[in-house]
Amino acid sequence: MLSGIFSLLTAGLFVVMHAPDVALTEAAVGAGAATVLLLGAVSLTTREQKPTPIKPLPVLILVATGMVLIYGTLSLPPFGAPDTPAHIHVAPRYLEEAPVATASPNVVTAILASYRGWDTLGEVVVIFAAGIGVLFLLGNWRRRLRERGE
Helix, strand or coil, X not given: CHHHHXXXXXXXXXXXXCCHHHHHHHHHHHHHHHHHHHXXXXXXXXXXXXXXXXXXXXXXXXXHXXXXXXXXXXXXXXXXXXXXXXXXXXXXXXXXXXXXXXXXXXXXXXXXXXHCHHHHHHHHHHHHHHHHHHHHHHHHHHHHHHHHCC
8 A cells, every 4th residue: 555655646747747647657657557457466465375386488588578579779879879760860850840830849748748748648548448458357267266265
């Protein structure tokens, strides 16, 4: 509960700092999805631990995924390099076109409210759909355990 309250207060601070997209995402992920998943996990735990054997296939998939992710980061440009595509193409376009395209004199507000607004809405919809999916999966899992008598 403290984690959910902390996330909600953090979302409020983001609103005060004029970052509504970050506040909306924090409220959805931190105060919403993370709290619900944590409470669901706590409700599924028991006092006794059941022995679970280590299966090699999930470990192999985990190691392979980690290696692919590490390999993908090797081709990234150095952090803060001025010749990256984001600094050459995207930033100048935003600085030149944002005030005209969005009718906002503040470039940061134009980017957050106009360009990133739909992105944030999409993130919240995806997170909400994932949370609903997890709740459906947890509900079916609990029902199947009750049917088997465990």
